[in-house]
Amino acid sequence: MNHQSLVGQFAHIVGPDGIISDKTEHDAYVRDWLGKWTGLTPVVVRPRSTTEVSAVLRLCHQTHTPVVTQGGNTGMSGAATPDTSNSQVVLSLTRMKRIRDVDPINNTMTVDAGVTLAQVQQVATDADRLFPLSLGAQGSCTIGGNVATNAGGSGVLRYGNTRDLVLGLEVVLPDGRVWNGLRALRKDNTGYDLKHLFIGSEGTLGVVTAAVLKMYPAVRNRQTAWIGFERLADVVDALRGLQDICGDSLTAFEMMTQASLDLVLGHFNSARSPLQSPVAFHVLAEVSHTSATAATTPFEDALQALIERGLAVDVALASSTAQAVEMWGLREGISPAQVAAGHAIKHDIALPISSIPQFVQEADSICADVRPEFTVINFGHIGDGNLHYNVLAPASLGEKSYKQAVEQLNRLIHDLVAQYGGSISAEHGVGQLRRDELKRYKSSVEMDLMMTIKRSLDPNHLMNPGKLL
Structure with a gap:
């Protein structure tokens, strides 16, 4: 079937306002957020309902038309970008914005996939509750995208990844059938837990159209501190010390190197370091309580203990919300x-927390040996073992040399990650960025199981082809 005929049938399903066929208006849909990948599409289809998504996928199934599902298009691995064949339809869910249900007693809400994360957070706040997923792109990223990539963020230490925040899903399968798994239950022992097939599947098995999300009691009291360290091993010891004293109230434990902080200070002229002098490692730690009158002394005592034990060299405790x-x-x-x-x-990358100091030492040594002119920008959610171990090349480096450096350092760093029993993708997903590397770091049995599931649900390989697998 030719593209013009398809566009007409899509328009009949979603209405003329749900179709973008003019290629001059496609840029936001065919280019990823980082600008690494740019593709082509004959049409962007923007349904408003699950019924419309079902009809679109049924038509694509019948005509063997590949589909790339897209939310806020804020991903970092190219998982929502079409290829350059001009054959893949972009299915954008950003018009699906319905809040279907809010249940403060059950601590759940049910929302369409196109609702942004910031909107979900606000819905929870309006119900005097908390939805704890927090990302830098929360004003643009959508719940459907969060589910499809199993998004992480800064609250994983206490609340877990998106996978831990989802109770139920509604999914349109590749042939157009709708699986209604929107059950707001914390106990349902009636067979396979199918929702976990689709969480983190990056749109390769079906289209998530709605989700039942967990809510938590609202935070009434929050304390934030900036802590300086000279050794990464002391950072890990400090994490354990804070957890021993503060327990589950420790919500965030974010680490960055001095080079990472210097990059921010150089980019944002108004930014200032919370500490008086440079240190090797900085940690942003935060505790939160559901009681407005919760005692704040345990956190302060724990911070003081870090100084007395010689682990931390300096601490700045935020005295106001503005400072935090x-x-x-x-x-x-x-x-x-x-x-x-x-x-x-x-x-x-993700690593066992206990392995992080030794891993970083070896990785730093590798970078210094093979690319001494590059700068390591190491930061991340160290409380859950997730590092963004990035390497900044000089701005003068040519494109060809940059690509060679990417291949060289990816292989060296990821091989080291594998040696430590880690993962080459902690929260950004595989997409097309890490697709070809996956076979090197997953066993043949694991890859075969994943492909068996893919073939079972999507035998024609129409859902997000070229991504993940």
């Missing part, structure tokens, strides 16, 4: 500062 926001601004400013600096070779 400034601290978080420094942490969240690393990614945009890297984009502005250009030529960042990114490694989104």
Whole structure:
């Protein structure tokens, strides 16, 4: 079937307002957020309902038309970008914005896939509850995209990944059938838990159209501190010490090197370091309580203990909400500062927390040996073992040399990650960025199981082809 005929049938399903066929208006849909990948599509289809998604996928199934599902298009692995064949339809869910249900007693809400993360957070706040997933792109990223990539963020230490925040899903299968798994239950022992097939599947098995999300009691009291260390091993010891004293109230434990902070300070002229002097490693730690009158002394005592034990060399405790926001601004400013600096070779990796100091020591040595002119920008959610071990190349480096450096460092760093029993993708997903590397770091049995599931649900390989597998 030719593209013009398809566009007409899609328009009949979603209406003329749900179709973007003019290629001059496709740029936001065919280019990824980082600008690494640019593709082509004959049409962007924007349904408003699950019924419309079902009809679109049924038509694509009948005509063997490949589909790339897209939410806020804020991913970092090229998982939502079509290829250059001009054959893949982009299915954008950003018009699916319905809040279907809010149940403060059950601590759940049910929302369409196109609702942004920030909107979900606000819905929870309006119900005097908390939805704890927090990402730098929360104003743009959508719940469907969060589910499809099993998004992480800064609250994983206490609340877990997106997988831990989802109770039920509604999914349109590749042939157009709808699986309604929107059950707001914490116990349902009636067979396979199918939702976990689709969480983290990057749109390769079906289209998530709605989700039942967990809510938690609202935070009434929050304390934020910036802590300086000279050794990464002391950072890991400090994490254990804070957890021993603060327990589950420790919500965030974010680490960045001095080089990472310097990058932010150089990019944002108004930014200032919370500490008086440079240190090797900085940590942003935060505790939160559901009681407005919760005692704040345990956290302060724990911070003082870090100083007395010789682990921390300096501590700055935020005295106001504004100061806490400034601290978080420094942490969240690393990614945009890297984009502005250009030529960042990114490694989104997960490791056993106990292995992180030794891993970083070896990785730093590798980078110093093979690329001494590059700068390591190492930061991340160290409380859950997720490092963004990135390497910044000089701005003067040519494109060909940059690509060679990417291949060289990816292989060296990821091989080292594998030696330590880690993962080459902690929260950004595989997409097309890590697709070809996956076979090197997963066993043949694991890859075969994944492909068996893919063939079972999508035998024609129409869903997000060229991504993940």
